[in-house]
Amino acid sequence: MISTVYAITLVGIGLVIAVFYFVIANSKEADPDYPSITKKWYGVRSKWFLFLLVLGITVSVLSTNPFPTPDQKKEYSGGDYQNVTVDSHQWYWIMTPSTVKAGQPVEFQVSSADVNHGFGIYDEKLTLVAQTQAMPGYTNKLIHTFDKPGKYKILCLEYCGLAHHAMISELTVE
Structure with a gap:
């Protein structure tokens, strides 16, 4: 169950990354009225995207680690249960x-x-x-x-x- 949740989370993150990448790649046309402003804010937007991407991956990895459940398949060698x-x-x-x-x-x-x-x-x-x-x-x-x-x-x-x-x-x- 945990591995399924982990896989679904990673696929979801991948889809979000793909959408963000598509939007950024297709929105680089400079506005003729404000070329210096748009260039500056495209850079800010790219850095913000990278920050959110790293933050999202970090939070996802940390929150989808195995739940604090004892290993139910582990055999005990010290005697009977x-x-x-x-x-x-x-x-x-x-x-x-x-x-x-x-x-x-x-x-x-x-x-x-x-x-x-x-x-x-x-x-x-x-x-x-x-x-x-x-x-x-x-x-x-x-x-x-x-x-x-x-x-x-x-x-x-x-x-x-x-x-x-x-x-x-x-x-x-x-």
């Missing part, structure tokens, strides 16, 4: 088990019984640590290794109805 099954319902979570060990990867199998939910894991400072979607009829896999023990909150990230704000659970990391 800890498996946690997560079923979401309006407006509660069922996690089995609700306690895992720090330092060992946890594979969350996340699904939904009713509507879309956002499965978000927050540390004690309420900083988002990891997240995925919980969708009806589909199981998403989320692999995360907790660095330190503690109580982690599980919150829904997608509005799922009237009691969305109360859709809170807790994961204990020992």
Whole structure:
């Protein structure tokens, strides 16, 4: 998915560059009334175009780098994954088990019984640590290794109805 977004962005930038180049190449006819002014401003316009081009490419490259998502295909060589099954319902979570060990990867199998939910894991400072979607009829896999023990909150990230704000659970990391 990320490579598709990256390719579409690059093609879009290429099209914008082509349009700008076409406009600049076809608009170099000097105005007979203001030859010195037009020559000066064609130079300014060209420099402005180059600045915007470099800025656009830089912003695009920086913003389309891979999202901060853990590598879900990476194999862990230190032993088995800890498996946690997560079923979401309006407006509660069922996690089995609700306690895992720090330092060992946890594979969350996340699904939904009713509507879309956002499965978000927050540390004690309420900083988002990891997240995925919980969708009806589909199981998403989320692999995360907790660095330190503690109580982690599980919150829904997608509005799922009237009691969305109360859709809170807790994961204990020992």
